[in-house]
Amino acid sequence: KMMPPWGNRLSDDEIWLAVYYAMSLHTNQEQVTAGQELYTASCAACHGDQGAGDGPEAEGDLADLGDGAAMMLQSNADILAGWQAAHADIGADWSAEEQRNVVDYVRTFTVVPPWGSAYRAGKGVVEGQVLQGTEGGGSTAGVPVRLRAFINFRDAASFETVADEEGRFRFENLMTNTAAVYSVEADFDDVRYGSNFFEFGADSQLETADVTVYAAGADASAISTPRANWVIDFEPGALVIGQVYNIGNDSDRAFTGVPVDGVDAPVTYVMPLPDGASNIQLPDGVIGEDYRADAGAVYDTRAVAPGEVARQIFVSYGLPVDGKSVELELPVVNDLANLNLLVATLPNLEVEVEDLSFVETNTIQGAEYELWGGPNIPAGSTVKVRLNGVLTANDIDPRAVAADPAATGGNEAHSTMATAEPIGLGAALALGGALAVAVAGVLVWSTRNSGGAETKRTLAAQKDALLHQIAAVDDQHARGELDDATWAAQRAQLKRQLLVVARTMEEKK
Numbered sequence: 001k002m003m004p005p006w007g008n009r010l011s012d013d014e015i016w017l018a019v020y021y022a023m024s025l026h027t028n029q030e031q032v033t034a035g036q037e038l039y040t041a042s043c044a045a046c047h048g049d050q051g052a053g054d055g056p057e058a059e060g061d062l063a064d065l066g067d068g069a070a071m072m073l074q075s076n077a078d079i080l081a082g083w084q085a086a087h088a089d090i091g092a093d094w095s096a097e098e099q100r101n102v103v104d105y106v107r108t109f110t111v112v113p114p115w116g117s118a119y120r121a122g123k124g125v126v127e128g129q130v131l132q133g134t135e136g137g138g139s140t141a142g143v144p145v146r147l148r149a150f151i152n153f154r155d156a157a158s159f160e161t162v163a164d165e166e167g168r169f170r171f172e173n174l175m176t177n178t179a180a181v182y183s184v185e186a187d188f189d190d191v192r193y194g195s196n197f198f199e200f201g202a203d204s205q206l207e208t209a210d211v212t213v214y215a216a217g218a219d220a221s222a223i224s225t226p227r228a229n230w231v232i233d234f235e236p237g238a239l240v241i242g243q244v245y246n247i248g249n250d251s252d253r254a255f256t257g258v259p260v261d262g263v264d265a266p267v268t269y270v271m272p273l274p275d276g277a278s279n280i281q282l283p284d285g286v287i288g289e290d291y292r293a294d295a296g297a298v299y300d301t302r303a304v305a306p307g308e309v310a311r312q313i314f315v316s317y318g319l320p321v322d323g324k325s326v327e328l329e330l331p332v333v334n335d336l337a338n339l340n341l342l343v344a345t346l347p348n349l350e351v352e353v354e355d356l357s358f359v360e361t362n363t364i365q366g367a368e369y370e371l372w373g374g375p376n377i378p379a380g381s382t383v384k385v386r387l388n389g390v391l392t393a394n395d396i397d398p399r400a401v402a403a404d405p406a407a408t409g410g411n412e413a414h415s416t417m418a419t420a421e422p423i424g425l426g427a428a429l430a431l432g433g434a435l436a437v438a439v440a441g442v443l444v445w446s447t448r449n450s451g452g453a454e455t456k457r458t459l460a461a462q463k464d465a466l467l468h469q470i471a472a473v474d475d476q477h478a479r480g481e482l483d484d485a486t487w488a489a490q491r492a493q494l495k496r497q498l499l500v501v502a503r504t505m506e507e508k509k
Contacts, residue, residue: 027104029115035101051109066109119156124174128209130167137215140167146185147171176200188213191303217253224248226337233344237393239319255304269300272331277317284469328385336377342369349389466498
């Protein structure tokens with residue numbers, strides 16, 4: 001009765017996370033580590049390393065200290081009292097602080113401290129085989145294999161081995177809780193390949209995951225773009241553009257790129273930029289590492305594995321506008337089998353698009369967009385978009401005012417401050433912001449309007465791509481390439497996109 005109505009603001013999971021965090025505030029990592037040393041020396045022989053009562057010297061039916069439902073009903077004082085009643089001799093010569101440290105360590109069997117990993121060793125086994133997908137592509141014996149574990153979309157653990165003479169591998173002592181999501185990676189010919197993401201099924205202690213690798217190839221004619229999805233949105237004084245390309249490889253070899261003048265690495269895919277593009281952002285990579293860029297294009301240097309939709313690339317950038325009208329020329333350097341274009345709506349905005357047909361007006365994630373589309377857009381062409389009624393630098397975005405009329409309070413100066421970043425489009429230039437959500441929306445829209453088998457494959461590819469992007473963002477943050485705020489914003493947007501795709505996959509079932 002003394003607490004605010006959390007249920008109106010937080011989900012059950014969020015409430016428990018807040019409670020777990022509060023339970024850690026009285027201690028720290030040093031104290032818990034000290035408690036772990038005492039527990040290991042005096043308690044683990046009976047109670048087991050994880051408190052399950054399965055130690056080598058266990059006798060009788062011992063309580064499971066890792067039972068979260070039972071332990072949540074016990075205060076630290078209850079745990080200490082139960083310990084002293086059952087084993088008055090154990091720890092009798094310890095100080096009160098040392099006893100508290102042991103109790104705090106026991107808590108970590110069910111409550112992960114802020115500095116700890118939620119990953120726990122278990123009885124799970126993952127086995128599989130590195131398969132050669134290229135005829136005559138070579139043996140997979142000795143290929144390095146890595147198993148990555150994720151909890152809440154974050155790296156939780158990593159394990160490494162090498163494939164045997166038949167390409168087989170095996171990982172043991174793994175966490176089987178469904179909170180842990182796994183992916184297997186294998187390196188072959190300097191290219192990294194990954195399995196689909198998977199988790200242990202209910203009551204399962206064995207999962208199988210194969211990884212297919214390919215010999216390298218340099219046949220650019222095998223690369224295709226079955227679908228591209230573009231989004232145009234607005235902020236005062238600028239257009240914010242997002243472009244997603246689905247990339248396919250029709251051969252049985254991994255395309256590792258071809259030389260391009262002025263680029264210091266082989267290029268596998270080119271994403272052209274219009275004149276004046278700035279603040280170029282790529283959520284799943286870094287310019288100078290995975291990507292290269294100049295004034296006219298972004299170049300992908302990562303290998304493209306065989307597949308109808310082997311990878312998706314998302315690039316966003318800004319274009320300044322001067323005046324209410326814009327004639328936009330978006331270059332095309334790859335044949336596009338299908339192109340979808342979303343244009344955010346504004347009051348009195350007029351849109352004309354050459355070579356694409358107007359489809360309909362749709363509401364995506366609460367925002368309204370005009371949908372345009374067309375097949376077979378040839379390389380070397382230009383998509384021309386005429387926009388009349390865009391936002392100039394001194395305009396206030398009417399969508400923000402409509403969403404929160406009280407924000408203006410009848411005061412124009414206050415209104416300008418309240419709507420300087422109307423729908424997250426300032427953040428859009430860091431990842432895509434609202435733009436990224438719109439892109440996820442158009443991906444879902446496009447798959448809902450395609451064939452069943454293609455839809456399932458495309459959605460599965462999108463899901464895997466988003467999970468890999470989340471992992472890539474985490475890697476960038478760990479390397480110090482993203483500050484905490486940008487990292488958190490990017491993860492949140494990617495998770496929102498993932499949720500959209502996951503919901504659509506459920507609908508398709």
